[in-house]
Every structure is written in C-alpha cells, then in structure tokens.
Amino acid sequence: MQRHIAIFGSTSYIGTKLIIQLYNAGYKLTLFARISRKLEFLNEECFYLQHKIPNICIVEQKLEEAELEHIVDHLEGVDAVYYLIHSLYVPDDKDFLEEDNRLATLVGRACTKASVQQIIFMGGLGVEKEGYPLSKHLKSRQETAENLRLAHNGVTEFRAGVIIGAGNSSFEMVRSLATKLPLIVKPYSKEGLCQPIFVDDVIDYLFHALLHPSYYDRIAEIGSDDVMTYSRMVQRYASVVLDKRLIAIPVPFFDKIFRPYILGAIISRMSGIPSRLIERLMEGMYSAAIISEHPVSKIDPSLPVVPKSYDESIKIAAARDEKGMLQSIWATPYELSVLNPEKNKQFLRMSSQEKEGMLFESYNKEIEGKDIDIVFERVKNIGSKTGYYSPKWLWQVRGWIDVLLGGRGLQPNKRNTKLIRVSDRIDFWVVTYYKNLPQDKILRLKADMITPGDAWLQFTIHPSSNKEKALFTMTAYFEPDSILGYLYWYSLYFIHKYIFKTMVERITDCTYQKEGT
Numbered sequence: 001m002q003r004h005i006a007i008f009g010s011t012s013y014i015g016t017k018l019i020i021q022l023y024n025a026g027y028k029l030t031l032f033a034r035i036s037r038k039l040e041f042l043n044e045e046c047f048y049l050q051h052k053i054p055n056i057c058i059v060e061q062k063l064e065e066a067e068l069e070h071i072v073d074h075l076e077g078v079d080a081v082y083y084l085i086h087s088l089y090v091p092d093d094k095d096f097l098e099e100d101n102r103l104a105t106l107v108g109r110a111c112t113k114a115s116v117q118q119i120i121f122m123g124g125l126g127v128e129k130e131g132y133p134l135s136k137h138l139k140s141r142q143e144t145a146e147n148l149r150l151a152h153n154g155v156t157e158f159r160a161g162v163i164i165g166a167g168n169s170s171f172e173m174v175r176s177l178a179t180k181l182p183l184i185v186k187p188y189s190k191e192g193l194c195q196p197i198f199v200d201d202v203i204d205y206l207f208h209a210l211l212h213p214s215y216y217d218r219i220a221e222i223g224s225d226d227v228m229t230y231s232r233m234v235q236r237y238a239s240v241v242l243d244k245r246l247i248a249i250p251v252p253f254f255d256k257i258f259r260p261y262i263l264g265a266i267i268s269r270m271s272g273i274p275s276r277l278i279e280r281l282m283e284g285m286y287s288a289a290i291i292s293e294h295p296v297s298k299i300d301p302s303l304p305v306v307p308k309s310y311d312e313s314i315k316i317a318a319a320r321d322e323k324g325m326l327q328s329i330w331a332t333p334y335e336l337s338v339l340n341p342e343k344n345k346q347f348l349r350m351s352s353q354e355k356e357g358m359l360f361e362s363y364n365k366e367i368e369g370k371d372i373d374i375v376f377e378r379v380k381n382i383g384s385k386t387g388y389y390s391p392k393w394l395w396q397v398r399g400w401i402d403v404l405l406g407g408r409g410l411q412p413n414k415r416n417t418k419l420i421r422v423s424d425r426i427d428f429w430v431v432t433y434y435k436n437l438p439q440d441k442i443l444r445l446k447a448d449m450i451t452p453g454d455a456w457l458q459f460t461i462h463p464s465s466n467k468e469k470a471l472f473t474m475t476a477y478f479e480p481d482s483i484l485g486y487l488y489w490y491s492l493y494f495i496h497k498y499i500f501k502t503m504v505e506r507i508t509d510c511t512y513q514k515e516g517t
Contacts, residue, residue, distance in 0.1 A: 002055070003211065004077050006030040006116075008063075008107055009084030011038045011423070013168050014122055017203050018082060019056075020048045025207075028055045030074060036060040037433065041421045044436065048419075063103050068110055075114035080211050083107060083121045083148065086141075097140040104144045108151025118154045118211060121145050122202075125161040125221060126284075127292040131190050135284035149217070156215040158205060158296075160222050161289040162233065164313040165199025166320035169273050170281075175318070177267065178238040183247045186231040187254040187286070194230060194289045195223030198313035204305045205296065212300075219294040226310040230285055233310065240311050241318045268408065323416075359489050361496065362475040363504045369467045371510055376441045378507050379459045380417045383426040389506035390499045398449070402428060405450040429457070439463060453478055453485035459507075474504050 005022055009015050010031040019042065022029055033039055036058045042049065043056060059074050061067065063085075075081070085103055104121075111119055123145050126138030145157040162170045177184070205222050209215040228236070231248045238246040251257065264279030296303060308316075367375055382388060388395050399410030410427050420443070424431040429445035440462070447455035456477040463470040476496065480486050 002026065002028050003079050004028045004030070005080050005082065005210070006032065006075060006078045007082045007084065008032045009082075009086070011035070012084045012086075013165070014163070014199070014202065014206075015082070015084045017165075017199065018084075018206060021203055021207055023049050023056065026055075028057075030057045030059060030078060032059050032061050032063075032071075032074070034060065034062065035422070037422045041419065041434070063106055065106065068106065068113075071107070071110040072113045075110055075116055078111075078114060078116050080118040080120065081107070081111050081116050082206065083119050086144075097136060097143060100140050100144045101147045104147040105151050108148045108155075112152050116152070116154075118156060118216060119148055119152050120156045120206060120209060120215075121148055121158065122206065123157050123159045125159045125195065125223060125289040125291065127288050127290060129288045132192065132288035133286060135287045137281065137284050138287055138289065145219070154216045156209050156217075157219045158202075158209070158222060159219065159294070160197050160202055161194045162196040162230075163199050163202055164196050164310070164317050166317045168199060168317075169277065171314075171317050171321075172273060173267055173278065173281075174233055174237050174314075175241075175321070177234045178242060178244070178246060181234075181246065183249055184231050184234055185251045185254065185258070186229070186248050187250065189254075190286065191229040191231060192284060192286045192288065193227055194233070195225075195227055195291055196233060196310050196313065197223045198308045198316070200316075201305060201307045208300075208303065208305060214299055218299050220296040220299055221291040221294045222296050222307070223291050224307045224310055224313070227290055228310065236310060237314050237318075241314055359478045359480065359486075360475055361500065362473055363500050365472045365504050365508045367461075367470050367472050367508050369463060369470055371508075372441070372461055372463060372470050374510055375472055375508055376436065376443075376459075376461055377417075379441075379443050379461075380420055380436075382443075383429065384412045384415065388499075388503060390502040394495070394499060399428065402449040407450040408448075432456070433458075451478075451485075452482055452488050453480040455479075472504070472508050474500060474507075476500060 005027045007015055007018060007029065010019060011033050019029060019031065023042075031039055031042075039058045042058075061071060061074065063071070083104070085107075086100065108119065121144065124138050124141035126134050126142065128134050141159070145155065148155045148157075162174075164171050164174075201224075202222065205220070209220070235246045235248060238244040263282045264277075267273070267278045267282075378389070395410065403409040408428065411425075412427055415424065415426070420431060420434050420436075422431050422434055425448070426445060428447065428449045430448050431443070432446045433442055433444040435442045442458065442460050444456055444458040447457070449455075456475075458473075458475045458477065460473045460475075461470050462473075478485070478489050480489060
C-alpha cells in the first residue's frame with residue numbers, strides 16, 4: 001500500500017529537499033503552505049522529480065484554531081507528518097516562541113484527531129552548560145518539540161546545528177563572510193560551539209526515521225564529528241574552498257560592541273539575508289549547539305547514515321553553488337516577504353481595478369511563433385551574469401544607490417535558469433509569479449530594493465490563435481506610497497524609457513548575442 005506523508009513547512013529549505021526525496025521514493029504527499037504558488041513548480045517544471053505520477057496534493061492552509069477541522073480533514077489517511085515550521089521571522093511585536101508553541105499544539109492536536117502515526121520534527125541542538133547560555137531561539141526549538149509531544153504520542157524530535165548546503169541561509173552567511181571579509185573579529189571570551197552537518201545527511205536521517213517504530217517518542221541529536229566555533233567555520237571555508245588565510249582577532253567587550261542587531265545589519269549587507277533573521281540567529285553565538293545526552297546512535301546503533309565532515313560538506317556545497325545545482329534554496333520568509341498579501345499588494349492578472357492608483361508602462365513587440373521558446377529562455381536568464389539586456393552600468397548604479405539607502409544592492413546570485421520557482425531571488429528581485437505553458441508564459445519580478453513604493457517588472461508572451469505570431473510584452477508597474485513615489489517614478493521617466501525599449505528589442509532580437517552589456 002502506498003504510504004501517505006504530509007509536510008508542514010513544505011516551502012522551507014529542508015522541506016523542499018524532503019519533498020523531492022519522498023516523491024522519488026514513491027510516497028503520496030500532502031503539502032501544507034501559506035502560499036501554494038511557491039510549490040506550483042513541482043507540478044510543472046521540476047526536473048528533480050524522476051517520474052510523472054500525480055501524487056502531490058498542495059493545500060493552501062492558514063494554521064489557526066478556527067481551521068482545526070479543515071486541517072484534520074486534509075490529514076485523513078496520512079501515515080506520518082514532517083513538522084518543519086519555525087516562526088523565527090515574526091514581526092518584533094510578536095513573540096516567536098509563543099507563536100511556535102501555538103502552532104505546534106494546533107498541528108499536534110490535528111494529527112492526533114486524524115490518527116497520524118508519527119510526527120517528525122526538525123529542531124535544534126542546544127545544551128545548557130556553564131558559560132554557554134541557551135539562546136531564546138534554541139529554547140524555542142526544544143519547547144516546540146515539547147508542545148508537539150503534549151499533543152501527540154508519536155513524536156520524533158531531530159536536533160541539528162548549523163546545516164551546510166548550497167542555497168541555505170546558514171551556508172550563505174558562512175560563504176559571504178569568508179569571501180568578503182579581510183579578517184574576522186570574534187569574542188575575546190568564550191565563543192559558542194556548534195556541530196555542523198551536511199544537508200544531505202539531514203535528509204537521510206529524516207527519511208530513515210520515517211515510520212520507524214524505534215524512533216517514536218524519541219529525541220535524536222545529529223551532527224558531524226567536528227565541534228567548532230562559529231568563527232572557525234568561516235575560517236575553514238576560507239582555507240578549504242577559497243585557499244585564503246583568514247585571521248580571527250579576539251575583541252574585548254565584543255558582546256557590548258557588536259550587538260546582534262549590529263551584526264545582523266552588517267552580515268545582511270554582505271549576504272542579502274534579512275537582518276532580522278541574522279539577528280535572531282546571532283543570539284545563539286554564545287550557546288553550545290552540540291550533541292549531548294541523545295545521540296542518534298542510542299536509538300539506532302546500526303544506522304547506515306555516516307555524516308560527512310565539515311570540510312567535505314563545504315566542498316560539496318560550494319561546488320553545487322558554483323554550478324547552480326540547487327534542489328532547494330533559501331527564500332525570503334513569509335513574514336518579511338513580498339509574497340505576504342498582508343504586507344504588500346499582489347496580483348495574478350492586472351485587472352482595471354488593480355491598475356487603479358498604479359503607475360505602469362508597457363512595451364510590446366510582435367515575434368514569430370517559432371521564436372517563442374527562444375525569447376522566453378532569454379527572459380528566464382535575466383540578471384546575474386546575463387545582465388538585463390541593457391547598459392550594465394545603469395543597473396550597477398541603481399544597486400549602489402540601493403546600498404547607500406540601506407538596501408542590499410544588486411547582489412548577483414548563481415542559479416539554474418531551467419528551474420524557476422516563486423520566491424526565487426534574482427539579484428534585487430524576487431519571483432512572485434511564473435508560468436511556462438504553451439499558451440501562457442509569464443515571469444513577474446517584485447523589486448526588493450529601497451523605493452518609495454512597490455515595483456514590479458513583468459514579462460509575458462501570448463501566442464496568436466493560429467500560433468504563427470505571438471505578442472511579447474514587458475510592463476513595469478509601480479505603486480507609489482507617497483508624493484515621493486510619484487517624484488521617483490517621473491524623475492526616471494526618460495531613463496526607464498531608454499532601458500525598457502532597449503531590453504525589449506534585445507530580448508526579442510534572436511540575432512542579438514552580446515548580452516550583459
């Protein structure tokens with residue numbers, strides 16, 4: 001009988017990799033998400049999936065008490081649940097620990113009512129030791145597991161430290177610091193400890209424990225054999241991957257000078273990761289995120305998984321990052337995201353009502369039907385090394401301005417353009433809508449830069465009824481949030497006209513080769 005697995009937090013970094021592993025192993029999947037658009041690629045262009053059997057059900061579901069019965073209904077027939085939700089990114093006026101506990105209790109109750117056999121929770125390593133205080137973030141992970149256990153009697157709690165994998169936020173932080181810093185400043189006193197682990201090993205552990213009775217109602221701590229400080233992880237990356245010697249300088253009163261919010265702002269500029277996320281992770285830099293009383297070997301002495309060393313992990317992750325081979329990627333969390341409808345206006349098709357109050361400019365070009373795929377492939381390749389089919393220096397200037405205003409700038413990133421997903425980052429854009437169907441090709445990008453309003457750039461190709469011709473359209477939308485927004489838009493009117501016309505001509509000119517100029 002085909003086993004049925006559900007995942008909460010399916011759009012997370014670990015969640016997406018688990019989906020691919022479980023799907024390829026033949027499991028039936030129910031995927032819970034706040035934004036189903038972020039998972040549509042699984043039913044469309046995900047070449048990581050090895051067969052085309054339709055066994056994925058995507059559920060767009062709010063996790064609220066009033067929705068309990070709906071959640072239970074969706075869990076009917078489910079054998080096991082992976083619980084990967086983390087509320088670390090909630091706004092400052094909310095307590096993420098309380099939110100984590102609330103969600104865990106709700107899902108635990110729903111799983112019990114639906115007779116789910118097992119809940120597998122991905123938590124965090126953390127042990128109280130003298131001189132190593134447990135951060136609020138690490139406490140929340142363990143409290144979440146406790147709340148799951150109070151609501152369900154088949155919980156498997158995995159605890160892991162820093163996860164090393166291409167596209168993951170932790171890896172991006174290590175990589176960015178090692179690449180861009182001339183030296184490292186670190187605490188003069190005790191620095192926190194960590195046992196990092198390669199992401200593929202994490203997935204293997206989570207997969208191995210699935211519906212394995214020995215793991216029911218147990219805690220399993222996992223990690224490599226390397227016990228390291230956080231500064232040492234950055235140094236090793238610099239040495240092993242970049243062949244660069246990075247000196248670490250102890251600084252007296254480090255904790256007084258470099259508060260988490262200051263470190264968050266600095267690292268955010270380097271990595272493109274939101275400062276709020278970094279700030280809350282940095283609170284654990286004095287903790288001991290190491291294996292303690294619950295090593296996984298106690299549960300399963302004959303376990304076939306052998307974790308890779310830190311050096312091996314960063315080599316593989318760096319190679320995948322260089323080639324853009326990313327099964328899963330870090331993406332802007334929902335609470336901070338341009339995909340959050342409570343934070344920013346969204347749209348699927350621009351209706352006349354939605355256009356009201358928005359400034360927009362469209363550029364059209366008729367193309368041959370035989371050139372549709374070629375032209376859209378160019379659209380998909382936009383950004384990064386390809387550039388924007390217009391003078392590169394103008395985009396660089398815009399990136400510099402964004403940095404001066406407090407943004408993260410252009411931040412080119414490596415990516416596999418054969419797989420585009422909603423929430424993917426393309427330089428200082430975020431993909432908010434993507435379709436690549438014969439009759440409907442759309443790529444919409446939301447600007448993730450400092451502007452007095454919200455900006456989108458949308459590309460569409462619509463074939464004619466006889467398929468001999470098609471209309472290529474590029475539209476820039478802007479929703480000003482004040483009079484400054486109008487001044488911003490109209491002050492760039494002629495520059496935009498030049499850039500956008502040039503982009504349309506070059507994207508649709510199949511003889512044009514000199515890209516990234």
